[in-house]
Amino acid sequence: LLNDRSLVSGKLMLFDDITQQVEIQEKLENQAKELKQLNELKDKYFSIISHDLKGPVFGVKELIYLTNSGIISEKEFMEMLPEVSKNMEHVAILLENLLAWTSSQLKGEYLQLQFIDLQTVIKNQKNLLERIAKDKNIEIILNGKKEIHVKADKNMMELVFRNLISNAIKFSNPNSKVEISCSPDTEKIKISIRDYGVGIPEENLQKLNSGISFSTRGQSNESGTGLGMLMVKEYLMKNEGSLEIKSKLNEGSEFIVTLPLVQPE
Ligand SMILES: Nc1ncnc2c1ncn2[C@@H]1O[C@H](COP(=O)(O)OP(=O)(O)O)[C@@H](O)[C@H]1O
Numbered sequence: 345l346l347n348d349r350s351l352v353s354g355k356l357m358l359f360d361d362i363t364q365q366v367e368i369q370e371k372l373e374n375q376a377k378e379l380k381q382l383n384e385l386k387d388k389y390f391s392i393i394s395h396d397l398k399g400p401v402f403g404v405k406e407l408i409y410l411t412n413s414g415i416i417s418e419k420e421f422m423e424m425l426p427e428v429s430k431n432m433e434h435v436a437i438l439l440e441n442l443l444a445w446t447s448s449q450l451k452g453e454y455l456q457l458q459f460i461d462l463q464t465v466i467k468n469q470k471n472l473l474e475r476i477a478k479d480k481n482i483e484i485i486l487n488g489k490k491e492i493h494v495k496a497d498k499n500m501m502e503l504v505f506r507n508l509i510s511n512a513i514k515f516s517n518p519n520s521k522v523e524i525s526c527s528p529d530t531e532k533i534k535i536s537i538r539d540y541g542v543g544i545p546e547e548n549l550q551k552l553n554s555g556i557s558f559s560t561r562g563q564s565n566e567s568g569t570g571l572g573m574l575m576v577k578e579y580l581m582k583n584e585g586s587l588e589i590k591s592k593l594n595e596g597s598e599f600i601v602t603l604p605l606v607q608p609e
């Protein structure tokens with residue numbers, strides 16, 4: 345500042361509080377990072393759709409065409425049916441996971457809580473997967489016949505157990521077994537899905553525990569997407585449950601689901 349004789353008489357300092365700006369900047373950077381990750385996942389799932397869904401669906405389309413036009417006899421068609429049906433079973437699981445993932449990304453997917461008997465949910469999923477298990481000669485043993493009442497979203501629980509049981513089958517060697525057992529105590533219910541398969545290396549265990557998607561081939565070279573466990577974790581969390589994983593390489597793995605227990609009304 346100058347006085348009337350143009351000499352410096354003082355200084356004026358201007359300060360700007362940029363705390364908020366820095367915060368906004370950080371927020372934007374984090375959002376950009378999240379978007380990038382989401383975009384990468386999206387790209388991955390688009391390529392999964394084209395590889396894993398297109399193949400089997402076009403196969404069935406072709407089979408129907410060939411049978412219809414008499415190039416394949418009815419007898420030959422019937423012989424191919426078990427293989428087709430197994431492929432469709434995989435497609436169904438994949439589609440369900442993809443749809444679940446998509447809707448969880450679109451809207452903050454809401455819970456439909458209801459009283460359900462988990463034993464029935466698990467039994468139904470076991471029956472659905474029996475055909476795939478039979479193919480590898482794997483016995484699925486369900487222990488504990490008592491009803492288990494929980495208050496949870498039925499669709500989400502179906503997806504959780506279907507994924508855990510199908511993984512147990514997938515990562516077992518042929519001629520093995522998968523054990524499912526339930527142990528309710530006073531306030532929590534624990535369901536264990538145990539296999540005697542390949543096991544999970546420490547590095548991958550850490551990824552599973554921190555929700556990082558990855559996929560390795562099953563013991564009969566089954567392919568995958570790494571989407572299942574992401575949804576399992578997310579759905580258990582939404583239903584106030586949790587997941588504990590114990591595993592030993594070449595000895596097998598145990599996935600323990602914990603959910604709050606309730607008395608039926
Ligand atoms: N029961 C299991 N035994 C060994 N590895 C498992 C088991 N369940 C999951 N995994 C590992 O976790 C990965 C992710 O599982 P998931 O999300 O279901 O993907 P995928 O589509 O490969 O089945 C699997 O590819 C596998 O490496």
Ligand SMILES: [Mg+2]
Nearest residue numbers: 507511568572
């Ligand atoms: Mg899986």
